[in-house]
Amino acid sequence: MKVNLRVWRQPGPDAKGRLVDYSADNVHPDMSFLEMLDVVNESLIKKGEDPIAFDSDCREGICGSCGLVIDGIPHGPDKGATTCQVHMRRFKNGEAITIEPFRAKGFPIIKDLVVDRSAFDRIIAAGGYVSMNVGGAPDANSLPIAKGIADQAMDSAQCIGCGACVAACKNAAAHLFTSAKITHLGLLPQGESERGRRVVRMVEQMDSEGFGMCSNEGECEAVCPKEISISNIARMNRDFLKAIVR
Numbered sequence: 001m002k003v004n005l006r007v008w009r010q011p012g013p014d015a016k017g018r019l020v021d022y023s024a025d026n027v028h029p030d031m032s033f034l035e036m037l038d039v040v041n042e043s044l045i046k047k048g049e050d051p052i053a054f055d056s057d058c059r060e061g062i063c064g065s066c067g068l069v070i071d072g073i074p075h076g077p078d079k080g081a082t083t084c085q086v087h088m089r090r091f092k093n094g095e096a097i098t099i100e101p102f103r104a105k106g107f108p109i110i111k112d113l114v115v116d117r118s119a120f121d122r123i124i125a126a127g128g129y130v131s132m133n134v135g136g137a138p139d140a141n142s143l144p145i146a147k148g149i150a151d152q153a154m155d156s157a158q159c160i161g162c163g164a165c166v167a168a169c170k171n172a173a174a175h176l177f178t179s180a181k182i183t184h185l186g187l188l189p190q191g192e193s194e195r196g197r198r199v200v201r202m203v204e205q206m207d208s209e210g211f212g213m214c215s216n217e218g219e220c221e222a223v224c225p226k227e228i229s230i231s232n233i234a235r236m237n238r239d240f241l242k243a244i245v246r
Contacts, residue, residue, distance in 0.1 A: 001027045001093040005040065007052055008100045009112055017109070019098070029089035033076060034059060034066060036088055037099075053112035059084040061225065064162030068113055069100040074164035074223045082162065082225045102163050104172035105210040119209040120161045120177060126205035127198035128181045130191050149187050157184035158226040165220035165228075171212030176220040178206045179236035180228050186239065196243035203240050 003024045010017030024040050031039070034056050041051035055065040066083040070076035076086040091097060099113065107115040159180035166174050182199050185191035191198070214233055221230045 001029060001088065001091075003027055003036070003088070003091055004094070004096045006096065006098040007113070009052070010101075010109055011111065013108055013110060019100075027088050029087070031088045032059065032084055033068075033070070033086040033088065034084050053110075053114045055114050056084060061085045062160065064160035064164075064225065067102050067115070067117075067162050067164060067167065069102060069167055071098055074102065074167040075162070075225055079222075080225055080227050082160075085225075102167035104163075104166045105212075106172065106174065107163060107166065115163075117161070117163050119211070120163065120174070122209065123174070123178055123202055123205045124161075124181060127194070127201035128185065130185060130194065132190070132193060143189060145188065153184045153187040156180040156187075156228065156232055159184075159224075159228050160226060162225060164223045164225060166211065168219040168223040169212065169214070170217070170219070171215055173214040173220070174206050174209070174211040175214040175233045175236065176224065176228055176230060178202055179232035182236050182239065183232045186235075195239060196246065199236060199239040200243045203236070 005022040005024055006019045007022055008017055009020045022040055024036055027036050027039065034054070037052060037054060044051050054068060057063040057065045059066070061082045061084060064082060067074065068076070068083045070083070070086070075081060075083045077090055078086050101109055101113045101115050106119040107117055109115050157180075159177060161177060163177070165176040166172050182202055186195045186198065216230070216233070218230055221228065
């Protein structure tokens with residue numbers, strides 16, 4: 001099959017970018033989207049041209065580094081999947097596909113489709129940890145936790161920090177990511193003692209990174225590859241209000 005690509009090319013953070021047309025020929029339907037880009041890059045290198053810069057690592061839907069906006073949808077058309085899990089059989093022969101980077105003030109473009117997502121690291125460093133000395137790994141049954149609570153915590157812990165929630169939000173809000181990181185620690189007994197301090201520190205850091213405010217429209221949940229629930233945002237807001245009024 002063949003697809004026609006419009007790819008965002010930007011030589012550097014301060015350079016002016018533009019959409020450039022490419023043709024991807026001899027694409028196998030079973031190729032992943034990133035494998036298709038690999039083929040395009042091989043042809044560009046053979047021509048002596050600069051290959052398209054994009055992030056990838058595990059290519060198994062685990063790391064979340066493969067953040068691309070495909071036809072206006074972060075990670076592409078498949079629900080509950082990262083870009084590397086999207087296969088070319090999802091597209092029609094001869095289809096035109098537009099590929100752009102995640103766009104947000106908090107995610108400055110480094111080159112082409114690569115953005116700097118270190119803001120998420122700083123949000124986690126602000127409070128996304130348990131500082132108490134918990135010793136070695138305890139026996140699984142030594143600290144009973146209700147199954148419903150454990151399930152909520154583990155569902156939130158699935159967040160891979162890819163940033164699709166920010167890219168989908170018209171306000172470029174990072175509330176889904178931040179709330180997921182706050183929830184999975186705050187619901188468990190080990191994280192309870194720092195619950196108030198954690199939410200204040202992480203929300204303040206999120207705001208300082210230039211992310212927008214949540215308007216509760218659900219785009220973030222719709223594109224999240226791990227389908228993190230926006231109920232986490234409501235919990236974060238409640239915890240934040242409780243912490244600042246005490």
